[in-house]
Amino acid sequence: xxxxxxxxxxxxxxxxxxxxxxxxxxxxxxxxxxxxxxxxxxxxxxxxxxxxxxxxxxxxxxxxxxxxxxxxxxxxxxxxxxxxxxxxxxxxxxxxxxxxxxxxxxxxxxxxxxxxxxxxxxxxxxxxxxxxxxxxxxxxxxxxxxxxxxxxxxxxxxxxxxxxxxxxxxxxxxxxxxxxxxx
Numbered sequence: 001x002x003x004x005x006x007x008x009x010x011x012x013x014x015x016x017x018x019x020x021x022x023x024x025x026x027x028x029x030x031x032x033x034x035x036x037x038x039x040x041x042x043x044x045x046x047x048x049x050x051x052x053x054x055x056x057x058x059x060x061x062x063x064x065x066x067x068x069x070x071x072x073x074x075x076x077x078x079x080x081x082x083x084x085x086x087x088x089x090x091x092x093x094x095x096x097x098x099x100x101x102x103x104x105x106x107x108x109x110x111x112x113x114x115x116x117x118x119x120x121x122x123x124x125x126x127x128x129x130x131x132x133x134x135x136x137x138x139x140x141x142x143x144x145x146x147x148x149x150x151x152x153x154x155x156x157x158x159x160x161x162x163x164x165x166x167x168x169x170x171x172x173x174x175x176x177x178x179x180x181x182x183x
Contacts, residue, residue, distance in 0.1 A: 011053075018049060025049045081153040089146055096139050104128050 011018045033042040104125045
């Protein structure tokens with residue numbers, strides 16, 4: 001049995017047809033047929049190896065140490081939720097906030113000029129101040145939303161990381177058990 005497991009490991013994802021493994025799976029299917037009610041294992045097992053191998057080929061080569069480095073997904077889009085990306089976004093938001101803190105109070109010094117009221121400068125001051133207040137409110141809301149997104153991503157990443165770590169430990173444990181059992 002250990003030799004069969006080793007043969008399966010070596011031939012998995014090797015981009016070659018594996019008629020010997022398919023034949024062995026066919027024999028296993030015939031031997032197990034009738035053991036599972038409602039499932040025709042004799043028909044299922046011959047294609048099982050082909051399906052497993054095809055799925056592994058679709059995944060492609062994976063370097064365990066670099067698997068999560070860039071956050072690249074199959075769509076080839078990269079979603080960067082790193083601290084560096086967060087800091088860059090917040091720095092941009094802070095720059096926008098600095099723009100909104102411009103003061104129109106210096107315009108008041110011209111209130112004695114005859115053109116001041118005829119041009120409606122006091123109304124412009126109110127309008128500009130109102131615009132900057134609204135921009136500041138929008139900026140603050142965007143900051144809250146960005147914080148929420150990054151916090152949710154971090155929580156999801158931590159949770160998924162724990163699950164992957166637990167699954168990896170189980171795989172290693174099962175692999176060790178299989179090696180001891182079939183050695």
